[in-house]
């Protein structure tokens with residue numbers, strides 16, 4: 186299959202803001218909150234009053250590839266509450282009150298990955314509820330349980346969205362553990378070629394220098410251009426393997442895993458602890474001291490923000506633009522009162538300089554279509570969405586949108602095309618399911 190040159194764009198990174206200081210820790214929250222409806226509806230296994238261990242199954246996701254959700258702390262289920270999820274939606278959640286004992290299930294203790302088979306490694310991954318922590322949230326074991334031959338495992342360390350430095354921080358401060366995890370991801374894929382994909386930019390020099398002496402002989406680092414969306418799976422796979430695919434990277438013999446996912450897998454094998462913590466970037470020009478934090482999953486953001494000196498004087502949640510995730514693909518949040526998850530990489534607090542700037546009429550400049558890496562025509566999609574023309578939306582291939590945000594970013598009229606294309610995609614997929 187011929188590889189098309191994907192339209193990409195260099196955009197300002199603002200990464201320096203959050204890498205000036207060592208990461209902080211937020212590992213002893215009084216309560217954690219675990220959603221029962223998002224990202225998909227769950228079968229809840231625990232009731233109010235039940236005691237839970239760290240790593241105990243508290244719910245099971247429904248769907249084609251079910252996975253368990255484990256408690257990130259030991260303690261007691263104390264309430265069912267409604268709270269904000271980082272997709273700017275409310276969800277029912279279980280509140281677990283910490284007993285601060287960190288009593289952990291035996292499932293992951295004393296694992297000996299050198300003497301485990303590929304299937305056993307994949308089974309541990311499944312039981313741990315590990316999901317792709319780069320944002321997709323797809324259960325990690327599914328990729329590794331493939332029957333296809335895997336030629337290459339790529340660890341995605343591109344972290345291509347502006348502001349986010351959680352993967353960078355995770356690897357910089359845990360380089361040995363990260364490589365340990367990568368070794369066994371290769372084993373879980375029965376593959377002898379591992380590549381760490383990272384952007385070719387100055388701030389990455391340090392992490393590359395740390396990693397290089399630690400690499401096994403079957404691992405190497407490959408540099409990606411400093412463009413957006415370099416971390417998009419298709420861009421990474423096509424750039425590195427020089428092969429393309431229709432639906433999934435495995436068609437090109439490739440598995441892609443995110444760097445934080447690799448680290449979580451390593452901790453489980455090495456320390457017997459299932460995914461219960463995640464690095465998170467707290468940044469933006471409205472934050473006093475931006476940086477990163479290793480936080481328990483399910484922790485409330487308002488409790489984490491004070492570690493970074495809170496918001497600057499004169500700023501409050503009402504006059505600040507709060508984004509859960511990156512500025513290109515993340516969600517603008519009404520309130521900062523949401524929780525961390527396995528997939529949340531950043532919370533950005535920006536001075537709301539654009540609040541008085543109005544959206545203008547479309548100028549017909551065509552930039553949105555020129556820059557779309559999925560070769561869509563966002564302006565046309567927006568028009569067809571407005572009249573509800575589903576057949577035309579299907580012809581315009583809306584389901585190929587990866588929600589990268591580039592169309593909105595380049596639009597001189599400040600039209601939120603990403604939102605419209607996302608809506609159109611949702612509509613077509615929903616009708617398809619019916």
Ligand code: SF4
Pocket residue numbers: 556557558559560561563585586587588589590591592593602603606
């Ligand atoms: S958000 Fe969707 S439509 Fe817009 S540029 Fe990205 S892929 Fe294209």
Ligand code: SF4
Pocket residue numbers: 546547548549550551552553554564595596597598599600602
């Ligand atoms: S980039 Fe904006 S102004 Fe230009 S064609 Fe697309 S929607 Fe219209």
